[in-house]
Amino acid sequence: MTGSPVTTENVDPLAGVRAPGDPACDVYLTGTVFLDIIFTGLDSAPVRGTESWARGMGSSPGGVANMATALARLGLRTSLAAAFGDDKYGEYCWETLERGEGIDLSLSRTVPGWHSPVTVSMAYEGERTMVSHGHEAPVSEALPGPPPARSCVASLRAGAPQEWIAAAARAGSRVFADTGWDDTGAWDLAALPDLAHCEAFLPNAAEAMRYTRTDNPRAAARALTEIVPLAVVTMGAEGAYAADGRTGETAEVPAILVEALDTTGAGDVFVAGFVTGTLAGWPLGDRLALAGLTAALSVQEFGGSLSAPGWDEVAAWWRRVRDLTPADGRLAASLDRYGFLSGLLPEPAHPWPRRRAVPTLGFRALP
Incomplete structure (x- = not known):
């Protein structure tokens, strides 16, 4: 009997490495889901006391949903644990992610009486400005811990360790992490204790150089391999550089130059591409190439999860x-x-x- 033909809609990048007994989940992540409303085509930043008209608009699940969507669209079996607002925004985000993207939300919860966080993003002149509103989900609505999974994706926050990361690593998951800007200004790697449980760390060049006190992103990546086995530093228009501390291998791939409409979520798409190639067992350079390509494709569309290719x-x-x-x-x-x-x-x-x-x-x- 002949199987179904392979199409781009059912490509399984891990087909060559799947085996009986493997976890049903390829990648697990948790975080906050926002409703994103994106305006593009603004000629300039909004001016106080005036009304600005945008030539484009999009609405989509945002926040951690950007990463979850990027992973799912690349064929990874993705599980998301998140709190969803008990409102129409939350209902829309849940339906879009579960039915539209095929993301497993069995570990997620709708929180009665809690409204969805919202972000409005305005893109203009290659930049973006965001305004957000929301409240922490009630502590009583604790989410389950991570399931058995090939991998997890985490966003590290200085001074805020997350217990689930260590638990996932102990259970055998490969943990990939990025981080955000350190508002404290300390830029102390000791404030990121969860790096000890990570296989790969993917900061941008500015973050990597500040954390390592180096003056170029390549030196920063090599320095980071003293803390984490694999360091990947994104360099914007210059591309990305990776160093593997276990093998001594390095790789660099230039960026694909495109006209960017909106950069929202491009970092999430890059990480998703790199995770996909890593789980598939690809060479380091190919992993960087896929990550850079998917990020380049994403900035030609507006929105975060909307733009994930x-x-x-x-x-x-x-x-x-x-x-x-x-x-x-x-x-x-x-x-x-x-x-x-x-x-x-x-x-x-x-x-x-x-x-x-x-x-x-x-x-x-x-x-």
């Missing part, structure tokens, strides 16, 4: 690059660096580019 977008981009001749310019040079995609991707179902964004919370079903 799936294999359909990756395949459409790859077909476009393959069709270029050397005379067609910069993208033709990608044939060598991204050749590993040929063995993974079938023909895309949709032409390049594919757009996902919608401007509203959801349309009524037509009769």
Whole structure:
């Protein structure tokens, strides 16, 4: 009997490494889900006392949902533990993530009487400004601990250790972590004790250099391998650099230069791409390449979870690059660096580019 044909909608990047007895979950994460409302196409920052009109708008689950969506769209079996507001915003976010993206929400909870956190993001001149509102979910609504999983993704906060990270690592999960800006200004790695339980740490260049007191991101990555086995430092338009302290291997991949519409969630997409390649057992350079490619595709769309590319977008981009001749310019040079995609991707179902964004919370079903 012939199986179903492989399409970009059912690519399993871990097909070659799955075995009987493996955890049902590929990646677990927890955090706060926001409702994101994104305005793009602003000519400048809003001016006090005036009204600004945006040429584009999108609505989507945000916060930790950005990372969860990015992972799920790359074919990873994703489990999210989060509190959801007991309102229409929370209902929309839950339905979008569970039914629309196939994310397992069995460890999540709807909190009675608690409203969803909201973020309004405004993108202009390559920058973004955000306004958020929300309250902590009631402590009594504690979420379950992490399930058996191949991996976990954590966002580290200075001075705020998270017990679940150590528990996940003890259970055999590979923990990938990023971090945010240290508002205390201390930039002390000792304030990130959960790094001891992580396999990989993926800060941006500014964060990495401050934490390591180095003057360039490559030196920062190498210094971080004294704390965590694998360090990946994102360098914006310069690309990304990774150092593996266990093997001494390093890799660097330049960024794909694109016109950015909105950078919201690009860091989450990068991490998702790197996690996918790592779990699949790819070489370090290929992992960086996929992470950078998916991040580049994401900034050409607006929103966080709205913009996360799936294999359909990756395949459409790859077909476009393959069709270029050397005379067609910069993208033709990608044939060598991204050749590993040929063995993974079938023909895309949709032409390049594919757009996902919608401007509203959801349309009524037509009769």
